[in-house]
Amino acid sequence: xxxxxxxxxxxxxxxxxxxxxxxxxxxxxxxxxxxxxxxxxxxxxxxxxxxxxxxxxxxxxxxxxxxxxxxxxxxxxxxxxxxxxxxxxxxxxxxxxxxxxxxxxxxxxxxxxxxxxxxxxxxxxxxxxxxxxxxxxxxxxxxxxxxxxxxxxxxxxxxxxxxxxxxxxxxxxxxxxxxxxxxxxxxxxxxxxxxxxxxxxxxxxxxxxxxxxxxxxxxxxxxxxxxxxxxxxxxxxxxxxxxxxxxxxxxxxxxxxxxxxxxxxxxxxxxxxxxxxxxxxxxxxxxxxxxxxxxxxxxxxxxxxxxxxxxxxxxxxxxxxxxxxxxxxxxxxxxxxxxxxxxxxxxxxxxxxxxxxxxxxxxxxxxxxxxxxxxxxxxxxxxxxxxxxxxxxxxxxxxxxxxxxxxxxxxxxxxxxxxxxxxxxxxxxxxxxxxxxxxxxxxxxxxxxxxxxxxxxxxxxxx
Numbered sequence: 377x378x379x380x381x382x383x384x385x386x387x388x389x390x391x392x393x394x395x396x397x398x399x400x401x402x403x404x405x406x407x408x409x410x411x412x413x414x415x416x417x418x419x420x421x422x423x424x425x426x427x428x429x430x431x432x433x434x435x436x437x438x439x440x441x442x443x444x445x446x447x448x449x450x451x452x453x454x455x456x457x458x459x460x461x462x463x464x465x466x467x468x469x470x471x472x473x474x475x476x477x478x479x480x481x482x483x484x485x486x487x488x489x490x491x492x493x494x495x496x497x498x499x500x501x502x503x504x505x506x507x508x509x510x511x512x513x514x515x516x517x518x519x520x521x522x523x524x525x526x527x528x529x530x531x532x533x534x535x536x537x538x539x540x541x542x543x544x545x546x547x548x549x550x551x552x553x554x555x556x557x558x559x560x561x562x563x564x565x566x567x568x569x570x571x572x573x574x575x576x577x578x579x580x581x582x583x584x585x586x587x588x589x590x591x592x593x594x595x596x597x598x599x600x601x602x603x604x605x606x607x608x609x610x611x612x613x614x615x616x617x618x619x620x621x622x623x624x625x626x627x628x629x630x631x632x633x634x635x636x637x638x639x640x641x642x643x644x645x646x647x648x649x650x651x652x653x654x655x656x657x658x659x660x661x662x663x664x665x666x667x668x669x670x671x672x673x674x675x676x677x678x679x680x681x682x683x684x685x686x687x688x689x690x691x692x693x694x695x696x697x698x699x700x701x702x703x704x705x706x707x708x709x710x711x712x713x714x715x716x717x718x719x720x721x722x723x724x725x726x727x728x729x730x731x732x733x734x735x736x737x738x739x740x741x742x743x744x745x746x747x748x749x750x751x752x753x754x755x756x757x758x759x760x761x762x763x764x765x766x767x768x769x770x771x772x773x774x775x776x777x778x779x780x781x782x783x784x785x786x787x788x789x790x791x792x793x794x795x796x797x798x799x800x801x802x803x804x805x806x807x808x809x810x811x812x813x814x815x816x817x818x819x820x821x822x823x824x825x826x827x828x829x830x831x832x833x834x835x836x837x838x839x
Contacts, residue, residue: 380401382427383421388784389761398411398414430804432750433494434749439471441707442475442830468554478826483707490708497533498534502536507554518569521572537590539556543587543629559597587615587621587637608646612753634662647666648668670690673701674715676703678715700712700750766807770803774802
């Protein structure tokens with residue numbers, strides 16, 4: 377019988393570090409007991425290093441992993457998010473269901489090896505290359521479900537509502553033809569996907585793409601339709617990522633994007649405000665007070681030149697936050713946290729900005745905050761090493777040269793700030809099941825072959 381217990385010399389619990397912790401879970405992968413100060417018992421496996429809660433990745437566009445690293449050249453006099461977006465549209469127009477599944481499978485395996493144990497997939501490539509629905513309208517979403525199941529990663533699937541190319545109802549651009557859905561069509565898609573999500577243990581939510589892509593009446597009707605289906609479903613939206621978006625929203629409505637959203641939508645703890653990079657002080661205060669999660673993607677935001685989120689201003693209002701890998705230029709939990717902290721240091725010329733009075737170890741404070749915020753944004757019981765939560769665990773390799781000889785909090789700090797891309801992870805478990813052992817996923821080679829083949833086809837036009 378497979379063991380459903382683990383003993384850890386050090387474990388990061390929601391309240392902080394604890395020693396000699398026994399973790400027990402049931403057949404469904406839910407933690408039934410978390411006991412600090414326990415005695416190691418014969419027959420109970422002992423973790424090879426400190427045990428951390430698995431990290432939810434709260435923002436992913438899986439298909440974009442296939443173009444990671446391929447846009448790092450100057451195409452215009454001044455490249456920006458908007459010139460990058462044009463390249464991304466061209467890539468998205470060529471993608472087949474089989475290629476999407478192969479890229480997503482490779483990505484999800486990589487996520488697990490990096491310490492992500494679940495992912496929120498913000499999925500907006502819906503239709504065939506000509507812009508018409510597939511015979512099975514949910515074909516591309518089902519490809520993502522299959523990829524996640526095969527990799528063994530938890531999933532929150534967020535089909536994206538996308539209708540216009542700009543504020544004020546501007547007609548969709550030709551490059552957006554695979555994304556466009558009516559509100560009724562989106563609600564039918566959610567109905568069609570619910571049985572498959574339930575069977576897999578995946579959470580189903582909705583992602584209005586952005587205020588520029590979803591007119592006010594469509595946003596209102598989609599939220600009402602979602603509430604009728606599942607009043608607790610997570611809702612994610614891109615917002616205030618770029619200064620041009622803020623300027624365009626001001627021209628259209630007289631308000632900044634986050635202010636407009638707060639005045640016109642029932643934003644609460646179900647919501648994830650992805651990026652929310654450009655807010656004024658009043659928006660920071662009001663948005664944090666709703667209980668919504670700020671979905672931060674530091675390596676993508678740096679890659680696209682978005683700007684820097686003001687983390688202290690957000691946390692002063694007790695705002696929740698989590699991290700995602702978004703465009704997947706980087707897939708590494710530690711690097712997202714490092715980039716977030718270093719951005720704050722650079723703009724403030726201070727150190728250890730994300731530490732708190734309760735958690736002066738900055739890596740500890742950030743890991744706990746990102747797990748809590750990511751769990752909330754996922755709409756799943758992923759809130760850490762506590763009874764009733766899913767047994768998603770990351771075990772650090774205490775024998776790794778970067779970590780050897782250190783205490784638990786120091787090992788986490790070294791993992792985030794000193795390991796580079798070495799990934800000193802011994803094991804990753806999802807719902808108690810081993811997904812990564814000795815740093816490797818059992819399907820790594822297969823996943824990499826499929827990814828490389830799919831990317832080659834997309835770049836050469838082969839099939």
